[in-house]
Amino acid sequence: MTGEKTTEPLWWGLFSAGGVVAAFLVPIQIIIFGFALPLGWISDSGMLYRNWLVKIYLFVLIALPLYHWAHRFYFALNDMKLGLPRKPLAALCYGGAVVVTVVTLWVLSSL
Amino acid sequence: MAEPTITLNITRYRPGQDRAPTTQSYAVPYKEDWVVLDALNHIKDQIDGTLSYRWSCRMGVCGSCGMMVNGTPKLTCAAFLRDYYPGEIRVEPLVNFPIIRDLVIDMSDFLDKLKSVKPWIIRKEEKPVSQGEYLQSPAQLEAFHQFTQCINCMLCYAACPVYGLEPKFLGPAAIALGYRYNMDSRDQGQEQRAVIGNHDGIWDCTFVGECSVVCPKDVDPAAAIQRSKVDTTKTWFQSILMPWGQR
Amino acid sequence: MSGTRPDPSKLYHREVPATWWLKKKSYFFFMLRELSSVFIAIFLLVYLYQIYQLTQGPEAYVAFSRRLSSPGWILFNLIALLFALYHSITWFQSSAIVLPLRVGERELPRNLFVALNVVALVVISLIILVLFLTLKG
Numbered sequence: 267m268t269g270e271k272t273t274e275p276l277w278w279g280l281f282s283a284g285g286v287v288a289a290f291l292v293p294i295q296i297i298i299f300g301f302a303l304p305l306g307w308i309s310d311s312g313m314l315y316r317n318w319l320v321k322i323y324l325f326v327l328i329a330l331p332l333y334h335w336a337h338r339f340y341f342a343l344n345d346m347k348l349g350l351p352r353k354p355l356a357a358l359c360y361g362g363a364v365v366v367t368v369v370t371l372w373v374l375s376s377l
Numbered sequence: 378m379a380e381p382t383i384t385l386n387i388t389r390y391r392p393g394q395d396r397a398p399t400t401q402s403y404a405v406p407y408k409e410d411w412v413v414l415d416a417l418n419h420i421k422d423q424i425d426g427t428l429s430y431r432w433s434c435r436m437g438v439c440g441s442c443g444m445m446v447n448g449t450p451k452l453t454c455a456a457f458l459r460d461y462y463p464g465e466i467r468v469e470p471l472v473n474f475p476i477i478r479d480l481v482i483d484m485s486d487f488l489d490k491l492k493s494v495k496p497w498i499i500r501k502e503e504k505p506v507s508q509g510e511y512l513q514s515p516a517q518l519e520a521f522h523q524f525t526q527c528i529n530c531m532l533c534y535a536a537c538p539v540y541g542l543e544p545k546f547l548g549p550a551a552i553a554l555g556y557r558y559n560m561d562s563r564d565q566g567q568e569q570r571a572v573i574g575n576h577d578g579i580w581d582c583t584f585v586g587e588c589s590v591v592c593p594k595d596v597d598p599a600a601a602i603q604r605s606k607v608d609t610t611k612t613w614f615q616s617i618l619m620p621w622g623q624r
Numbered sequence: 625m626s627g628t629r630p631d632p633s634k635l636y637h638r639e640v641p642a643t644w645w646l647k648k649k650s651y652f653f654f655m656l657r658e659l660s661s662v663f664i665a666i667f668l669l670v671y672l673y674q675i676y677q678l679t680q681g682p683e684a685y686v687a688f689s690r691r692l693s694s695p696g697w698i699l700f701n702l703i704a705l706l707f708a709l710y711h712s713i714t715w716f717q718s719s720a721i722v723l724p725l726r727v728g729e730r731e732l733p734r735n736l737f738v739a740l741n742v743v744a745l746v747v748i749s750l751i752i753l754v755l756f757l758t759l760k761g
Binding site: 272274275278279338341344347 | 574610
């Protein structure tokens with residue numbers, strides 16, 4: 267269905283996947299790690315992070331919503347008419363998401 | 378006892394004479410069953426014959442009388458004075474379109490875009506009349522019926538901030554029209570409507586959703602656009618992950 | 625009708641101001657929805673940093689968690705949670721439009737679709753919470 271060569275479907279696909287992950291998994295994550303743990307309602311030894319299933323879950327939880335942010339933020343900045351140059355902005359946003367993906371892989375694999 | 382009146386503040390612009398649009402106020406008799414179009418016709422007939430605007434059926438099926446009423450794109454034949462009275466009503470030409478004169482906008486870009494999606498049944502091979510009609514079940518009709526209801530009133534283009542910011546955007550009505558034909562079981566021309574999947578096609582849309590909110594015929598162009606994104610993305614991933622299937 | 629076009633030199637073009645999204649309620653909430661992704665991203669980056677602290681030893685991990693109890697961070701996380709929930713609700717509303725669920729012949733009403741997704745969100749959140757509390761050690 268595409269006339270010109272475009273990679274938009276890739277970024278939109280990642281944006282959608284990230285949106286689903288964020289919608290279902292982020293609220294409880296904030297409740298646990300943004301409130302329960304810091305305020306001492308619960309304790310956490312960190313043992314759970316060694317489990318490879320948990321690592322996969324965390325990779326999905328962190329990486330995909332970053333692509334969601336990249337796509338949405340890039341379009342929002344364009345919509346706000348700030349006059350920012352498009353190509354460097356796209357590189358920063360989508361590139362940033364890729365960098366975070368790599369860093370997440372690295373952090374999780376060093377646990 | 379004076380008859381109640383309502384004030385309309387209307388955009389005036391004379392091409393070649395005015396440098397910029399101005400606003401002119403008119404006091405119009407307030408009648409409970411009048412719509413904004415009735416008020417405009419009263420002004421034209423009784424007060425100021427120089428006011429220019431488009432209208433036709435006055436019953437919400439021709440799509441001619443779209444204008445901004447207090448900042449919202451509306452069919453003026455469907456905007457009742459009683460919903461604004463006693464406040465004043467601001468009538469402006471549809472935004473995101475160049476003004477030709479007063480409330481009349483240039484719709485050339487819109488017409489070009491409608492044409493670009495090839496809004497007709499495209500067959501790989503035409504079926505001769507002797508072979509009979511195309512058969513279409515109620516369920517097949519249901520799949521695209523709501524998208525046939527567009528009256529080309531352009532309210533959706535006035536409501537869409539993306540179209541305002543990026544004039545190259547194909548826009549809600551044109552994409553919904555292309556989707557209508559892609560979803561029609563008689564049509565085989567999806568590949569020829571590639572303009573929909575281009576960068577200034579569906580991908581400019583950020584799903585603000587206002588197009589569907591203002592549509593007077595419940596076409597829901599936002600749905601057509603997002604569903605096109607899903608279909609295009611599925612096809613794209615399939616062609617990347619399973620290229621052999623595409624021959 | 626030869627399809628003549630209006631004289632372009634006499635057309636008046638109205639420019640869209642950069643503040644367009646502040647002028648209408650629906651546009652403002654649209655932009656808020658888009659910006660919710662920023663707060664979600666920041667929260668996840670902070671969380672990633674917290675996980676990184678674990679590679680520096682369990683005391684570093686606990687110490688960082690304690691830093692997040694400051695009023696500034698609690699306020700940020702509260703705002704992030706509100707934005708995350710706003711994202712969830714608007715995402716479910718969008719999904720209802722994008723992927724209509726067919727039950728037999730009819731399409732599921734959009735409000736019901738959203739309600740079902742909210743229920744799923746609550747159930748999934750509870751499952752994650754219970755799993756975390758029982759397995760964390």
